[in-house]
Amino acid sequence: MAMIKVRIPTPLQKLTKDKDVVECSAGNVKDLVDNLEKTYPGLKDRLCDENGKIRRFLNIYVNDEDIRFLKMDQTPLKNGDEVSIIPAIAGGQKHKTHPGGVLIR
Amino acid sequence: MSFVKGLKCRECGRPYPKEALYVCEYCFGSLEVVYNYEKIKEALTRSQIESRPKNLWRYRELLPIDGKPTDGLTSGFTPLIEAKNLSKALGVKELYIKDDSTNHPTLSFKDRVVAVALSKAKEFGFDTVACASTGNLANSVASQAAAARLKSYIFIPADLEMGKVVGTLIYKPNLVAVEGNYDEVNKLCSEVATKYRWAFVNINIRPYYAEGSKTYGYEIVEQLGWKAPKHIIVPCAGGSLITKIWKAINEFKKIGLIDHGHTKIYAAQADGCAPIVKAIKENSDIIKPVKPHTIAKSLAIGNPADGYYAVGTVKESGGSADSVTDDEIVEAIKLLAETEGIFTETAGGVTLGVAKKLIEKGKIPKDESIVISITGNGLKTQEAVIDRIGKGIKIKPTLKDFEEKMRR
Numbered sequence: 268m269a270m271i272k273v274r275i276p277t278p279l280q281k282l283t284k285d286k287d288v289v290e291c292s293a294g295n296v297k298d299l300v301d302n303l304e305k306t307y308p309g310l311k312d313r314l315c316d317e318n319g320k321i322r323r324f325l326n327i328y329v330n331d332e333d334i335r336f337l338k339m340d341q342t343p344l345k346n347g348d349e350v351s352i353i354p355a356i357a358g359g360q361k362h363k364t365h366p367g368g369v370l371i372r
Numbered sequence: 373m374s375f376v377k378g379l380k381c382r383e384c385g386r387p388y389p390k391e392a393l394y395v396c397e398y399c400f401g402s403l404e405v406v407y408n409y410e411k412i413k414e415a416l417t418r419s420q421i422e423s424r425p426k427n428l429w430r431y432r433e434l435l436p437i438d439g440k441p442t443d444g445l446t447s448g449f450t451p452l453i454e455a456k457n458l459s460k461a462l463g464v465k466e467l468y469i470k471d472d473s474t475n476h477p478t479l480s481f482k483d484r485v486v487a488v489a490l491s492k493a494k495e496f497g498f499d500t501v502a503c504a505s506t507g508n509l510a511n512s513v514a515s516q517a518a519a520a521r522l523k524s525y526i527f528i529p530a531d532l533e534m535g536k537v538v539g540t541l542i543y544k545p546n547l548v549a550v551e552g553n554y555d556e557v558n559k560l561c562s563e564v565a566t567k568y569r570w571a572f573v574n575i576n577i578r579p580y581y582a583e584g585s586k587t588y589g590y591e592i593v594e595q596l597g598w599k600a601p602k603h604i605i606v607p608c609a610g611g612s613l614i615t616k617i618w619k620a621i622n623e624f625k626k627i628g629l630i631d632h633g634h635t636k637i638y639a640a641q642a643d644g645c646a647p648i649v650k651a652i653k654e655n656s657d658i659i660k661p662v663k664p665h666t667i668a669k670s671l672a673i674g675n676p677a678d679g680y681y682a683v684g685t686v687k688e689s690g691g692s693a694d695s696v697t698d699d700e701i702v703e704a705i706k707l708l709a710e711t712e713g714i715f716t717e718t719a720g721g722v723t724l725g726v727a728k729k730l731i732e733k734g735k736i737p738k739d740e741s742i743v744i745s746i747t748g749n750g751l752k753t754q755e756a757v758i759d760r761i762g763k764g765i766k767i768k769p770t771l772k773d774f775e776e777k778m779r780r
Contacts, residue, residue: 278395278397323658323680324396324399324402325400326675335658336661353559354395355400
């Protein structure tokens with residue numbers, strides 16, 4: 268199966284042992300989610316709603332193309348493809364606040 | 373005094389503290405400000421609001437700042453015009469234009485959201501503000517940041533109308549013209565926002581920023597004599613304004629400033645970028661992003677951040693949605709100018725064009741109160757109409773030539 272490079276948004280990096288990029292084999296996006304779950308338990312629940320569909324505020328890009336323009340979670344993946352998981356309205360960073368109330372990273 | 377309790381996820385309801393947070397860490401839904409309406413109900417009356425200066429901060433208790441407002445002190449409270457000529461042209465009885473093409477300082481409804489965003493950004497201690505914009509927001513952030521002595525970074529699609537580019541650059545922001553459409557600009561900004569400690573008004577300040585749009589709705593109700601209209605037609609880009617107008621009416625009801633909010637809300641988009649309208653018409657659960665092709669560049673957001681809530685608003689209120697062609701947009705811009713003397717931008721053409729269509733189709737009844745949301749100024753999008761408005765009659769400076777040319 269094809270090896271895929273997956274970019275993980277910060278809020279989910281707790282589940283990927285703090286890695287922002289992971290490698291995973293998969294034939295399509297749905298496969299990818301299932302295979303990621305095997306290596307990083309709990310990840311699928313964050314990526315998919317209770318019906319197993321990709322959450323509606325999560326955008327998934329295959330080589331920078333939104334999968335809603337492709338074949339949704341049936342979008343095929345091939346060796347060397349890059350998948351980015353990006354919250355729809357967010358860069359997905361982890362916020363910390365210091366006592367002054369100013370954000371730091 | 374603050375009436376803000378905190379933030380909560382609009383999707384799963386998880387609570388968050390009132391910080392510069394904007395996305396639910398669990399389900400990636402957007403966050404929304406939670407108010408203490410009980411306390412607001414005690415604190416705020418109609419006469420109190422009426423006694424205050426005519427700007428958007430007259431509804432301060434319903435806006436998400438903790439201290440005193442610092443920005444946009446002259447923004448908002450734009451005219452609500454009874455449009456008698458236009459109502460005749462459309463064959464309806466009671467028609468109003470809520471005219472934010474005259475908003476201060478940059479002639480669009482975005483001056484409202486930026487007023488709130490900058491006040492909030494200062495409370496958080498930011499010294500730099502930023503935004504991803506289709507133009508109007510760029511103008512407003514650049515202008516208000518200049519006045520507030522804040523640094524600004526403005527990201528726009530590189531192909532914007534000249535008026536919007538000039539109307540940004542003049543305030544000397546850091547203007548970044550991105551080779552791509554708005555959705556690509558927005559995606560880039562999401563990444564930039566994770567790296568730089570800036571107040572991106574429509575990204576990490578978004579829960580607060582978006583609340584500013586409610587003042588458009590509050591004003592309509594107050595200006596109608598504390599009465600909600602039966603129908604409001606609203607242009608949709610990211611889908612935030614339409615949800616906030618609906619929220620405004622419901623909040624006024626909740627705190628007892630009006631008895632009922634029976635308003636139906638209608639979404640207006642251009643044919644060349646109508647993901648929200650399409651989802652409403654097809655009763656679809658997903659909003660499929662589109663690649664925009666329309667002269668209404670300020671509405672050219674193919675992947676609307678608040679699309680689901682916009683769809684929800686229209687459905688919940690019992691309204692509907694429609695879209696218009698570029699040609700209908702220009703015709704509507706001209707109609708508004710020729711009947712009411714108001715020159716709106718392409719987004720206004722979309723809104724009036726759709727209103728006209730919905731009235732003709734019988735979706736909006738002709739004998740009930742209708743408000744058309746005019747959110748921007750036509751001087752910023754002159755390219756859209758320049759070839760469709762004829763030319764002045766050129767003459768020699770003589771009476772003879774004048775009379776000869778006028779006879780033709």
